[in-house]
Amino acid sequence: MTYPAARPVLAVEDLSVTFPTSHGAVKAVAGLSFTLSAGETLAIVGESGCGKSTAAMSILGLLAMRSRCHVSGRVLLDGRDLMSLSQQAMREVRGGGIGMIFQDPMMALNPVFTIGWQIAESLRLHRGLPAGAARRRAIELLDLVGIPSPAERYDQYPHNLSGGMRQRVMIAIALACEPKVLIADEPTTALDVTIQAQVLGLIERLKTELGMAVLLITHDLGVVWEVADRVAVMYAGRKVEEAPVTDLFRAPAHPYSQGLLRAARWQDDVSGRLPEIGGTVPSPLRMPKGCSFAPRCHRAMADCTLEPPGLTGGTRQVACHHPEFVAA
Amino acid sequence: MKSLLFVGKRAAVVVPSVLGIAVLNFTLLHMAPGDAADIIAAQSGGATTEFVEELRRSFGLDRPLWQQFFIYLGKLLTFDLGVSHVQQRPVLSLIAERAPATVLLMLTAILVATLLGMLFGTIAAMRHRKWLDSIISVLALLAYATPQFWLGLMLIVFFSVTLGILPSGGMMTIGQDISWPLRVLDIASHLVLPAVTLGLFYVALYTRLMRASMLEVYTYDFVTTARAKGVSETRVGFVHAAANALLPVVTMAGVQIGHMLGGSILVETVFGWPGLGRLLFDALQQRDLNLLLGILFISSILVVVANLVVDLLYGVLDPRMAK
Ligand SMILES: Nc1ncnc2c1ncn2[C@@H]1O[C@H](COP(=O)(O)OP(=O)(O)OP(=O)(O)O)[C@@H](O)[C@H]1O
Ligand SMILES: [Mg+2]
Numbered sequence: 001m002t003y004p005a006a007r008p009v010l011a012v013e014d015l016s017v018t019f020p021t022s023h024g025a026v027k028a029v030a031g032l033s034f035t036l037s038a039g040e041t042l043a044i045v046g047e048s049g050c051g052k053s054t055a056a057m058s059i060l061g062l063l064a065m066r067s068r069c070h071v072s073g074r075v076l077l078d079g080r081d082l083m084s085l086s087q088q089a090m091r092e093v094r095g096g097g098i099g100m101i102f103q104d105p106m107m108a109l110n111p112v113f114t115i116g117w118q119i120a121e122s123l124r125l126h127r128g129l130p131a132g133a134a135r136r137r138a139i140e141l142l143d144l145v146g147i148p149s150p151a152e153r154y155d156q157y158p159h160n161l162s163g164g165m166r167q168r169v170m171i172a173i174a175l176a177c178e179p180k181v182l183i184a185d186e187p188t189t190a191l192d193v194t195i196q197a198q199v200l201g202l203i204e205r206l207k208t209e210l211g212m213a214v215l216l217i218t219h220d221l222g223v224v225w226e227v228a229d230r231v232a233v234m235y236a237g238r239k240v241e242e243a244p245v246t247d248l249f250r251a252p253a254h255p256y257s258q259g260l261l262r263a264a265r266w267q268d269d270v271s272g273r274l275p276e277i278g279g280t281v282p283s284p285l286r287m288p289k290g291c292s293f294a295p296r297c298h299r300a301m302a303d304c305t306l307e308p309p310g311l312t313g314g315t316r317q318v319a320c321h322h323p324e325f326v327a328a
Numbered sequence: 329m330k331s332l333l334f335v336g337k338r339a340a341v342v343v344p345s346v347l348g349i350a351v352l353n354f355t356l357l358h359m360a361p362g363d364a365a366d367i368i369a370a371q372s373g374g375a376t377t378e379f380v381e382e383l384r385r386s387f388g389l390d391r392p393l394w395q396q397f398f399i400y401l402g403k404l405l406t407f408d409l410g411v412s413h414v415q416q417r418p419v420l421s422l423i424a425e426r427a428p429a430t431v432l433l434m435l436t437a438i439l440v441a442t443l444l445g446m447l448f449g450t451i452a453a454m455r456h457r458k459w460l461d462s463i464i465s466v467l468a469l470l471a472y473a474t475p476q477f478w479l480g481l482m483l484i485v486f487f488s489v490t491l492g493i494l495p496s497g498g499m500m501t502i503g504q505d506i507s508w509p510l511r512v513l514d515i516a517s518h519l520v521l522p523a524v525t526l527g528l529f530y531v532a533l534y535t536r537l538m539r540a541s542m543l544e545v546y547t548y549d550f551v552t553t554a555r556a557k558g559v560s561e562t563r564v565g566f567v568h569a570a571a572n573a574l575l576p577v578v579t580m581a582g583v584q585i586g587h588m589l590g591g592s593i594l595v596e597t598v599f600g601w602p603g604l605g606r607l608l609f610d611a612l613q614q615r616d617l618n619l620l621l622g623i624l625f626i627s628s629i630l631v632v633v634a635n636l637v638v639d640l641l642y643g644v645l646d647p648r649m650a651k
Contacts, residue, residue: 062555066547095557107549111648112571122557157647173557 007079008035009180009213010059010098015073017054017063026284028054030237032073033311036181041207041214043224043245045260046234047281052217053103055234056185059215060098061090077181096126099174103186105166109158115169116142116154122176141172145202164195171202178210185217200227221264225249233257236281236292238308242317253316253323255297291321299324338639342632349628353621354400358393360617365389367413367617409622414614419622422607427626429499430596430603434588436519437527442581445534446574452535453542453573454565464535471532476591480525480598487521494520497600522599526591530584534577541573548572575646582638586631 017029029051036042044052057063058071061082075082077097082090094100102108110118119141120134129137135154142150145168158166167187174182184203188196204227207214216228224231224245232242233254241254252258259277279296282288288295290305297304304321311319365383384390388399403410409419452464488496495501495518506514545551546569554568555561589605596605604623611619643649
């Protein structure tokens with residue numbers, strides 16, 4: 001669980017995403033920063049709607065293609081700012097430098113093309129492989145992600161495959177051109193528990209074999225514990241805490257992280273009442289002036305509602321006016 | 329093997345459809361005032377009741393209705409559609425003469441309309457809310473609202489009368505003995521205006537349908553997957569999204585072949601196109617019941633067969649259907 005202090009392959013700096021809606025501007029991500037080094041897995045956790053997917057999509061510049069939004073900040077891949085790239089150059093990064101897999105493998109594959117074609121397309125676009133070579137490589141990739149009799153599977157359609165198999169195909173597509181970074185947005189949420197473990201194991205194995213950096217988005221702390229090296233906790237569009245996994249699990253500093261952990265532990269031993277975090281996430285249209293967690297926080301004091309807390313610390317970062325480094 | 333089964337299943341659906349059409353035809357035949365014997369008697373002018381009874385017996389019209397139905401069905405199965413008493417010729421040969429012209433006109437119109445509709449709809453959706461989208465949408469709305477007869481007349485006025493570059497009627501230049509490539513060109517030039525008149529409405533319809541279908545497909549996750557692997561927006565639109573979005577258009581085109589047959593009556597009349605539509609129009613005016621029902625039956629079969637072809641095509645276009 002040590003992480004290399006090498007120069008990061010991916011650095012996100014002060015990433016903010018705002019959606020203009022008819023009710024007003026929705027700030028889905030606010031000032032998110034993190035770094036990711038080769039061979040490392042960073043998990044981003046947080047409740048539904050806290051901006052995890054929005055952040056992931058905007059890293060690849062995919063957000064503006066499907067909805068009206070304003071994205072600011074910097075995303076550096078090997079020191080190159082992706083935000084300032086041309087469309088053409090950005091397309092080379094997508095699938096070439098950064099691969100991405102999504103939550104729902106049922107919908108993420110195109111139903112009218114064979115799975116082999118969908119993998120080979122990436123190879124033809126990025127590597128310029130001719131059809132025959134792309135096919136051979138795609139079959140190798142199907143084999144790599146653990147799909148039995150890959151040569152026969154090549155010509156099958158997504159509807160012929162189970163959810164777990166489809167997610168393996170998605171991984172094969174994302175890894176086809178050996179990207180430096182893999183972004184996995186809740187890759188196992190839609191799968192059975194046993195399949196979940198297999199898919200996570202596969203991502204782990206490929207990360208080590210290919211020396212990738214993995215950005216794993218999840219709301220399952222069990223998954224974080226299994227595979228992540230570091231974890232960033234997001235709340236209402238902001239990163240509220242970041243720490244090595246062991247540190248965060250041993251002693252979470254932010255009251256929100258503490259609440260999340262308590263809720264997760266309750267699921268492990270079904271003994272008492274679910275220790276819910278009281279209250280609900282504030283509407284993105286009416287964010288509190290101070291700390292956005294203050295209305296739900298049992299430790300909130302007068303100063304918490306005045307201004308939002310900044311992030312402190314180096315390897316252990318926390319954004320709280322009154323952090324508490326104790327075992328939860 | 330699997331696909332053979334699919335074809336078999338689809339083809340099996342044709343049987344009840346054709347049977348249903350036969351029942352409908354038979355009912356219409358019996359709802360019409362007077363029967364064949366009355367009509368013939370009336371035509372021969374002042375026949376005795378005995379003569380009419382004799383005629384009835386010889387046609388089997390005195391038998392119970394269900395027996396008559398099976399006799400009728402037996403005739404249909406052997407494509408014996410009876411004789412047109414007005415034209416004094418077998419109905420089947422009258423139809424056989426005219427059907428190719430209609431099939432040519434309709435196939436041209438529907439194929440071109442489907443392809444153009446898909447193309448324009450795709451482009452409009454790819455340029456959603458940009459000026460190109462607005463232009464396509466406005467033009468589609470205009471074409472959608474243009475009455476067919478008016479369009480036909482305006483096309484004749486402009487292209488035949490004013491510019492004089494396209495013939496205004498008929499299917500080929502009469503009385504010319506020309507080699508077949510020239511004949512094909514000749515027929516094609518006659519085909520342009522009627523096909524445009526018949527097809528323009530459908531171009532508009534399929535453009536709107538394809539655009540809406542594309543916009544929906546654009547929200548699907550696999551579009552994001554394609555973008556995330558570095559596929560260009562042009563390719564995302566024309567390949568990844570369009571391949572999914574065209575399915576509803578193909579379904580619609582299949583359903584509307586029957587609808588189009590209705591439109592072709594008008595177009596064939598305006599352009600003097602020697603097809604089934606004209607024949608039907610004449611049969612209606614002359615109260616030629618046998619011919620009318622014959623055309624109804626044959627065109628229903630055409631529609632059923634066309635739907636079968638579309639079903640099979642659908643199996644090719646959507647791998648999920650080929651089960
Ligand atoms: N196109 C959009 N227009 C307006 N608001 C949006 C849009 N997309 C997302 N949002 C808002 O942004 C916020 C973050 O959404 P996002 O999907 O990133 O959350 P998430 O953390 O991925 O949640 P989940 O765990 O459910 O996937 C939500 O409040 C959502 O309502
Ligand atoms: Mg999400």
